[in-house]
Amino acid sequence: MTALAHSGGTAAVGGYSRGWPLALRLARRELRGGLKGFRIFLACLTLGVTAIAGVGSVSESMLTGLQRDGRILLGGDMELRLTHVAASAEQLAFLDSRADVSRVAEMRAMARGQGDDARRVLVELRAVDDLYPLFGAAEIDAAEALRGDGLQSLLARRDGNWGAVIDPRLLRRLQVAPGDLVRVGEIDFRITGLLEREPDRTSRAFTLGPTFMVASASLADTGLVQPGSLIQNHYRLRLDPDVTAKTLRADLGETFPEAGWRIRDTTEAAPGIGRFIDRLTLFLTLVGLTALLVGGVGVGNAVRSYLDGKTATIATLKCLGAPGRLIFQVYMAQILALAAVGIVIGLILGAVAPYVAAGLIGDALGWRAELGLYPLPLATAAAFGLLTAITFSLWPLGRARSVAAASLFRDLITPAAAQVTRSTLLGLVVFGGLLAALAIFTAADRRLAVYFVVGAIAALLLFRLAALAIMTLARRLPRPKRPGLRLAVTNLYRPGAPTGSVVMSLGLGLTVLVAIALIEGNLSRQVRQSLPEEAPGFYFIDIQPDQVAAFDALVESFPGVTEVQQMPMLRGRIAAVNGVPPSELDIPSDVQWVFRGDRGLTWMRAPRDIDRITSGAWWPPDYAGAPLVSLHDEVGDALGIGPGDTLAINILGRNVEVTIANLREIDWASLSMNFVMIFSPGLLEQAPQSHIATVKADPETEDSLEIAVTDRFINVSSIRVKEALEQVGDLIGQIAIAVRAIAAVALVAGVLVLAGAVAAGHHRRVYDSVVLKVLGATRRSIAQAFLLEYGLLGLVTAAIASAIGTLAAFLVLTEIMRADFVFLPEAVIVTALLATAITVGFGFVGTWRALGQKAAPLLRNE
């Protein structure tokens, strides 16, 4: 026994080795046949891997660049921000002892050129001190005479006028030239330079007006700084060598627990943008994954049709004694080799993507991407590609493995009823599970990724069922009279019909397109279409309490004004919920924005019509007791708090304890004045505050109204809602381009797979058309039958994909984006028709080629 076993072992080493080495040898021989039939396989895999690797690499390079430039973007090692109030002398002394402190004050103001009818433009007034900027440099195009002067010298007072350095876009909007005077508040500034680049521009996530930079010292002269003015004081710190951001943060919290400042360090230099990039990356990665998923169907199709072509070889190998396991290994080895080729190409293209993206984006975002090779996204993309190739190849491979040699000979026409073995099923579960796990654990938002995985599995199953349903239905239909239509209908369910793969590949690609078309359409619709009826034309801000009566009188009597509403406003932030600071709370992501910064607050005696109470009760109009608050119901529901619970609100640097009286519904889309928190009268009545007003007016009176109001009340700023919304619309438009580009990738994948599915059936189609010609069919009737077949298939698939895509868009909009969903029939119909046209187009090309084949060579006996 031992001797035998031993001699067997030697033989194996000697030259006849079993298992993988033999499989690899056989695989190498098989691959001599070239890559024919694997072009679609390679293209699908390459496309998916490129998309994922590219999106990941670009995102990493942007975020790394963001981190590298963090100090410049933030304007310091650390920044403290106070709203309404300035830091106290005690606080400043504390900061000065630990760092260089640069102060920047920001507020909105109206700028106007000279002359009575000069244009008024809302600007972001930035008053900077001598230390600005602590890091980086402002690029300024100074007027001729002042070239070479520093920023501080440009802003200094000369000949009675303070200097100002402004955003170049303002020149056109104000209709002024460098050297001209521009009035802000009560004084005229001379334009001494144009701001080509603000180093810390990105740290402000969203502004309504272009920058108007002036010296800190000039601010008092403008008369704009009033109690309750919406002014933000930023204190930028260059830390002393022995101070770290972490220790300083802790010290500040201990020394001034109620200061109410918002502290950021370089890791949060541009938190809005960073979060935005994270979200966009996740979204684009999911679309990339969809491309890979669609590509996976193509991989499966390619492997199946390749193995169909190898039936004779497999049967022969089996007849010669090859076990199923060896067959599996031989072809798995080939698939892995080819997958490696596709993945490597995809990785190379993905690695190059940041260079291309950086070239396209430049420093439009305020910082430059850090170019380089990012191994993590590349490794992730490679893993996705490999797992996809394996998962989608397992089924056809399993079939080839478990079919008996004899029945393989007959499988040419009737599909083998071969049962896929348990190990193949197990493999499918394991590799599919790994794929899902990878998708979930590499995602920034796991919950969204889980939705995606569940949705993808559901979509795969749905389209599989849809294909079965189409085939069953076609079989059950009464036989149509017209031979062309009958051929078309019966072609849908014939053995070996491409129905399954066409429905799957076209359906998945189309689902993504429909969903994206609907999401995008809904978002832009909400920005644009909701505007005309409901939105006010203007917001007027910073109205002083003593100006309210005069403001109301002016505006209400102004011809063309249809509605005026004004309310007091302060800003404050939630410092604690039932005594627990937000940093120690587990806050659901969809309401985190409420805790992120200052929120607008107001107070009211009686609720307005739009204030719908969902729980609790409003206070009596003459209430004068301990402060109560009416809270936005979504925030209350998300945190599980309601009437009776308490909040601590930091207002003007002091914490105020308030009790929740009721929860209230808010319809943000109405663009009315809405506040997360509305206080009872009493406490806030006494605090320094300004008023905000919304005005609806005829469009043609808007200009004269704006001039009248800002002339009379120099400290009041106007925000044109249309302009603000246009800015938001532009932003959404730019995002939409990125989304469309990546959606195109998913579509290309779908088209590739479709082409593959059509091509796979080509030889059969040629044969069919030749036999039909012999039997007297004209080219026209054959073409009609085939086109009808593809038309039917395309139309039915488009209908199903529209339904699934609509469902996906509905879920994304309502569950993830918390937006309203409106079905947009035109977006869906256009997408669906496009898909049908593509399918018919491919069917037509295939049929045309089939019809061009000469009959005689195929019919000869030899």
Place this chain on the structure above:
Amino acid sequence: MTSSESSPATAGKPASGGAHSPKPIISLEGVELTLPSAAGPVHILRGLDLLVSRGETVSVVGPSGSGKSSMMMIIAGLERASEGTVSVGGTGFAGLDEDSLARFRRDSVGIVFQDFHLVPTMTALENVAIPLEFAGRADAFGRAAECLEAVGLGHRLTHYPGQLSGGEQQRTALARAFGPAPDLLLADEPTGNLDGETGQQIIDLLFDLQAEHGTTLVLITHDPQLASRCARSVKLLDGLIVDDVVNGSGTAKPAAATAL
């Protein structure tokens, strides 16, 4: 292009003066076929003249590569002659486009191949019904079922070709060929892929159907015994007709000479 081909009216006129019938169903005059190949043009048919009368049974014999199948392809309108005129059933082929030829086949010609050439993705019934459907017959499926019953396959209507034996497939092909009751049946080695006994059954069936319908039959075969069941035997060698005999009488009858 010869001058006669460019004038379909003349070519379409039935050739007159046939010795044994006033109306030949097949008329080949000086037919040549040259096909391109990697090694230069190959002359497959080098001037065939043949007249076949209605109702005649003609066997075509000759070694492999002598041009038997090519001649049949030309008669079926599946291959175009490089030279010469072809007329079948009174229709001249010159000037007919691919679709007109297809319609002509649909109405007048049935073909049986050695390899059966059934559409693999259609059931036996559907295969038999195709030409009837293309002819626009309302009873296509009823007629197809009758034909299949006539060849003894009434119980196999819904089977796909892959589920049928070779003999059953060829019987289906026969049912398909006879379904539209064509004037002319072309058979290219119909038993070549079948065993002796099955082949014999197919041949018996073929001649029964031929007799029943009075169909003209052109049968290509290697089998001398089978050839002798036809009334007339034509022998091809190297693209030329070298012998044309009426079986039983033993008299040589050079077809072309008689016809003209």
